[in-house]
Amino acid sequence: MIQSDALITDVGTSGPFVRVTLAAPAIAPGLEAGRFVLADLGDYLRALLFPARIEAQEFDVLVSPHHPAAALRPGIAVDLIGPLGQGFEIPAATDRLLLVASTAHLPVLLPLTHQKPGSAASLREKPGFSIALLLSAPTAADLYPIRLFPPAVEVTIVTTDGSAGHRGSPLDLFPDLVRWADCACIADDPATYPALAEIVREVRAGSGRRFVQALVVPPMACGVGACQGCAVSVVRGTKLACTDGPVFDLLELR
Amino acid sequence: MTIDLAPNHKAGLVLANPVMPAAGCFGFGAEYARLVEVEALGALVVGPLTAHPRRGAESPRLVPTPGGVLLHTGLANPGLSAILRRYARVWARSPVPVIVHVAGTAPDEVVSCCQRLSGLETIAGLELGLPDTADPDEATAIIQAAHASASQPLIVRLPLVWADALCQAAVEAGADALTVAAPPRGTAWYAPGNHFITGRLYGPFVLPLALRALRRVAALVSIPLIGCGGIHTVEDAQAFLRAGAAAVQIDGAIWRDPACLAHVARTLQVK
Numbered sequence A: 001m002i003q004s005d006a007l008i009t010d011v012g013t014s015g016p017f018v019r020v021t022l023a024a025p026a027i028a029p030g031l032e033a034g035r036f037v038l039a040d041l042g043d044y045l046r047a048l049l050f051p052a053r054i055e056a057q058e059f060d061v062l063v064s065p066h067h068p069a070a071a072l073r074p075g076i077a078v079d080l081i082g083p084l085g086q087g088f089e090i091p092a093a094t095d096r097l098l099l100v101a102s103t104a105h106l107p108v109l110l111p112l113t114h115q116k117p118g119s120a121a122s123l124r125e126k127p128g129f130s131i132a133l134l135l136s137a138p139t140a141a142d143l144y145p146i147r148l149f150p151p152a153v154e155v156t157i158v159t160t161d162g163s164a165g166h167r168g169s170p171l172d173l174f175p176d177l178v179r180w181a182d183c184a185c186i187a188d189d190p191a192t193y194p195a196l197a198e199i200v201r202e203v204r205a206g207s208g209r210r211f212v213q214a215l216v217v218p219p220m221a222c223g224v225g226a227c228q229g230c231a232v233s234v235v236r237g238t239k240l241a242c243t244d245g246p247v248f249d250l251l252e253l254r
Numbered sequence B: 001m002t003i004d005l006a007p008n009h010k011a012g013l014v015l016a017n018p019v020m021p022a023a024g025c026f027g028f029g030a031e032y033a034r035l036v037e038v039e040a041l042g043a044l045v046v047g048p049l050t051a052h053p054r055r056g057a058e059s060p061r062l063v064p065t066p067g068g069v070l071l072h073t074g075l076a077n078p079g080l081s082a083i084l085r086r087y088a089r090v091w092a093r094s095p096v097p098v099i100v101h102v103a104g105t106a107p108d109e110v111v112s113c114c115q116r117l118s119g120l121e122t123i124a125g126l127e128l129g130l131p132d133t134a135d136p137d138e139a140t141a142i143i144q145a146a147h148a149s150a151s152q153p154l155i156v157r158l159p160l161v162w163a164d165a166l167c168q169a170a171v172e173a174g175a176d177a178l179t180v181a182a183p184p185r186g187t188a189w190y191a192p193g194n195h196f197i198t199g200r201l202y203g204p205f206v207l208p209l210a211l212r213a214l215r216r217v218a219a220l221v222s223i224p225l226i227g228c229g230g231i232h233t234v235e236d237a238q239a240f241l242r243a244g245a246a247a248v249q250i251d252g253a254i255w256r257d258p259a260c261l262a263h264v265a266r267t268l269q270v271k
Helices: A103-113 A170-180 A190-203 B080-092 B107-118 B136-149 B163-173 B206-218 B234-242 B259-270
Strands: A002-014 A017-023 A036-039 A047-049 A058-063 A077-084 A096-102 A130-137 A153-159 A183-187 A212-215 A231-234 A237-240 A247-249 B019-021 B044-049 B062-065 B068-071 B098-103 B125-129 B154-159 B177-182 B185-190 B195-202 B225-228 B247-250
Touching: A002 A058, A058 A103, A096 A103, A096 A170, A103 A130, A103 A183, A130 A170, A153 A170, A170 A190, A190 A212, B019 B044, B019 B259, B044 B080, B044 B125, B062 B185, B062 B195, B068 B185, B080 B107, B098 B107, B107 B125, B107 B136, B125 B136, B136 B154, B136 B163, B154 B163, B163 B177, B163 B206, B177 B206, B206 B225, B206 B234, B225 B234, B234 B247, B234 B259, B247 B259
Parallel strands: A096 A130, A096 A183, A130 A153, A183 A212, B019 B247, B044 B098, B098 B125, B125 B154, B154 B177, B177 B225, B225 B247
Antiparallel strands: A002 A017, A002 A077, A017 A058, A036 A047, A036 A077, A212 A247, A231 A237, B062 B068, B068 B195, B185 B195
16 A cells, blocks of 8 residues: 555547546556545545556546536646555455446456456356356446447346336346356445345355455545544445455345 | 743753644644754644543545534544553664643543553653543533643643633643644534534634634643644744744644644744
């Protein structure tokens, strides 16, 4: 973990998101899906940014057009603290990885759909390895375009209004997919987590620790566990999202 | 430039620099080890801690406010025994004096903490936080309990709103120095949860309130004062020193910019 300037090298769009590329050679190598940086974007609290694409020298973040990072422009230097937190842990024995996300939370999971250069245990090189993504949005217009995913990612779409894919809730399709998976990673509104946890308990009783991992991101101040501000209630007390998370065992959350 | 925050105490509390982090903002000394040049500081203020583990407040604990943040931790900490197990070695390695902040929850708990910390050479001083609701009698009881059971110099951190009302009682009860002041409390509406949250306020807007409190206290007592509240720049720290503070504590600014601690310390050292 360091505090260091990153240079904005590119800004574009990626589906409904603004894509910002940050050159941060001292920070990028330590990033992975679910880990984050705190960026000084002018507000009193630093903005929490998750990498959506990670390279050796740089990383991309995908943010909504209303996010303060969307106003960044190439050539600007941004003060970062990172890498921070504990990311998604995909066991080396995983053959069937399930990703579950609403479009708004999808960027956090995107590094899991791409190979990270230099990663010795790149799962996508593993014979027989497959990834399924359960992606939800209110309408088809809100979706992240399927063409932007690597071909190897099997995408299942759910929209609330039925304008694309399955009409209804991701909960409708989650039971079958979680039966299929041997590891699952979720990035969604935490209000959906109790229902997802109930399904996991029902259809995959006795699954090991961290079989299903879920992202929880409360507001953070320090990012290092000093302020005690980002508490997350878990079965046996309280943990801090910044140092113990922000990725938690779904069944551990209370 | 050295500052003795406890000139009337047999051990004294000499700092090589007037800048230190505020309790509640720096963890227990290990959290910022890779982000802060500790050797540039005058001291570390770690904690708060209590005798027994406290789970603290439920989530959410933190609400952004205009220009700052409201934080309610409920004094979450693993308790004195666990803290000593985890951090005593960190404190022993500290290049600067370590001051442990004890939450002044009740006299018996304060005594329990101070007695346990009393013999530890790695701890240069204790800072006692008073409850925001303490009247002079309650404050006196807590401070006397701490003073009687601690061998190290005792700093008392005053509630901002009652700083001038409590400062003389604190001195008479045995305080070697006073921190002026604890972050003020406020209330914010937490829309996602549809409820209010009350907690401590951090941000530059606290500075004029704390500076006013420090000037009033400086007119009433003659022991060393530590200015604390809303310091974000070298100029902010200098304002407290001009107002009569012997040293300063930096609070929420550490979260925004951990490097500011050493920057303020080095700049004041040069001047």
